[in-house]
Amino acid sequence: MNRRELLVSGSSLLAWLATSGLASAANAEVVAGKMEEDIRLPPLLDGRTGPIRLEAKAGATVFAGGAPSSTMGFNQSYLGPTVLLRRGTIPPVRVENGVDVPITLHWHGLTVPSSADGGPGTEIAPGAGRDVELPIRQPAATHWYHTHVHGRTAPDVYAGLAGAVILQDDDEAGIELPRTYGVDDFVLILQDKRFDGSGRAVYEPGIMDIMHGFRGDAVLVNGQLRPIAKAPRGLVRLRLINAATSSPFDLSLESGRPLVLIGVDQGLLDAPIEVDRVLLAPGERIELLVDLGQGEERLMAASQSSSMGMMGGNAGSAVLLTLAPDDGREAAVTSIPQRLPTSSAVAIAATGTRRRFVLDEGMGPMNMVRGLVGGSPVMTINSKRYEIDRIDFSTPVGAKEHWTIAANQMAHPFHVHGAKFQVLKNGGREPRPEERGWKDTVLVNGEAELAVSIDAETSEGLPFVFHCHILEHEDAGMMGQFTTQV
Ligand SMILES: [Cu+2]
Known part of the structure; x- marks a missing residue:
């Protein structure tokens, strides 16, 4: 960057700060003035006994009493239904694209074959659809689904192409926990x-x-x-x-x-x-x-x-x-259970391959200049920007690997498809309570050490991705791919 570019970037930065501050002041009134209202939960879509049909739709949604916003959702104008799943079933899923941009439907947290995972390689064009089967082989948990098209995940998830998943199983059902949707x-x-x-x-x-x-x-x-x-x-x-x-x-x-x-x-x-x-x-x-x-x-x-x-x-x-x-209803559960059914208590031995991934948002002058001239910044993992045709590594299903994730310059939430992990260390400290147990996403501060269990198979030539879950970073290329063999 030469002296003139530095001057340009400095003044634009000041301009950005000024407009950003003004915008926040004006919007504070909109945000503060809204009356509180009863919560509305997404409708349930029962995938335990029947097929799951999700159609991306465009709509208009009023947030906080403001003017209608252009939004997208599945089967509705913003967000989508809460999909109920049960361990041991293989529900058929039909996804239809009724919006004018390509979509995918990624099941975030489900370890399913890559053909069903909904990663960037499974784009559904406007007007088209895709059928998959979703083998549910994992314990009860809360997951979610969202679109995952490379380069446009951030705007389309922001617009509402996302929804919740409640996965149930017999172990969870055997514990006294609140589980009446919308009641407790x-x-x-x-x-x-x-x-x-x-x-x-x-x-x-x-x-x-x-x-x-x-x-x-x-x-x-x-x-x-x-x-x-x-x-x-x-x-x-x-x-x-x-x-x-x-x-x-x-x-x-x-x-x-x-x-x-x-x-x-x-x-x-x-x-x-x-x-x-x-x-x-x-x-x-x-x-x-x-x-x-x-x-x-x-x-x-x-x-x-x-x-x-x-x-x-x-x-x-x-x-x-x-x-x-609400004193009109009797509580189903009043005491906190002492034990919970889990598969997360035992630490796994990560004796397989050691890998190191450096997440870099390139907070240097080149990305600033790219941004200021209307280009998009370049972000990388191990100095490589995501390319849909590049496979970064291949590994067997069932492998237990030791991964080091290094977050350059700022904290990045790291997420991997087709696998789960335990956090061994994060930023040199022991995992916080919310970092214990089996996870698929972790906010990496400095360096994190993970014991990774590779759980699902890649099929139909479709790899799994691993990426930063700051969606702007993912869209800018902070993502890689791997394949697995059974
Ligand atoms: Cu990031």
């Missing part, structure tokens, strides 16, 4: 949105948003701002899914009482853990129990900007959800 068991899909002056959700990330992560003006729950969930005066189960393009959310109760963590990405922990706060990075899921025995609780969320980018927008803690006791 709530799916909470979190997305932060940036609003224009009329309250329309907009997604026009600038170069700094792409580099450091896009931050919204407010965090929505299932598309609602600060909804109220009424529930019996007992234990309430919250299934949280971070479907934001790049914001990690730091969650806590306003009362200061502990949250009870019972599950992470790939299923239940071996026992509940009480935590004051829990960090949920993009792509991650957690299951929490909140006790309404003492009355109303408010779940708070702070959008973490300090660890994820030096110029993040809204960093304060705000009410995400109010949990209000």
Whole structure:
């Protein structure tokens, strides 16, 4: 970069900061003025006994009382139904594309063959459809699905092409846990949105948003701002899914009482853990129990900007959800179970191949210049930008490998398809409670050591991908591919 380019980038940076600050001030009124309303859960789509049909649709959605926003969803105008799955079944899935951009349907968290996984190699053109079978061979957990077309995952997930999955099994059913959907068991899909002056959700990330992560003006729950969930005066189960393009959310109760963590990405922990706060990075899921025995609780969320980018927008803690006791209903569960059924208690021996992946967003002058002249930044893993025809490695199904993930310059949520892992170390420390158990996504701070279990087979020439779950980074190329052999 020469002296003139430096001057240009410096002044544009100032301009970006100025407009960003002004926009936030104008939108604060839109965000603050909205009345609270009862929570609306996505409808259930029962894939335990019947076929699953999901059609991507375009629509208009009013967020927080503002002007209608252009959105997309599955079977509805924004987000999609909550798909119920059961271990031991193989439901047929039909995905149809009724929008004017290509889509895929990736089952985030399911370890299914690559032909069913819905990665970038399984694009469905506008007007077309795709049929797959979904073999469910893993324990009960909260997962999700979303579009995964390379180069446009961020805008299309932001627009709403995502939904929740509740996977059930006999082990989970044998434990006394809240599980009545919408009564004491709530799916909470979190997305932060940036609003224009009329309250329309907009997604026009600038170069700094792409580099450091896009931050919204407010965090929505299932598309609602600060909804109220009424529930019996007992234990309430919250299934949280971070479907934001790049914001990690730091969650806590306003009362200061502990949250009870019972599950992470790939299923239940071996026992509940009480935590004051829990960090949920993009792509991650957690299951929490909140006790309404003492009355109303408010779940708070702070959008973490300090660890994820030096110029993040809204960093304060705000009410995400109010949990209000409904004395008209009797609580199904009032005491926290001592033990949970789990497969996550035993640490695996990662005796297979050691691999190292360096995630780099190229926070240097070249990407700044690319952004400022309207180009897209180049982001890499091991210095290579994603290419759909390049396979980075191949490994046997069943392998237990030791992976080191290095996050260059900032924290990156690392996610792998067709595999699960245990976090051995992250940033030189022991895993936090929400990093225990089997996971598929982890916010890597510095370097993380993972014991990885390769679980699913690649088929039809389709590889699995591994990538940063900051969707802007993924779209810019921070993604690689591997194949497996049975
Ligand atoms: Cu990243």
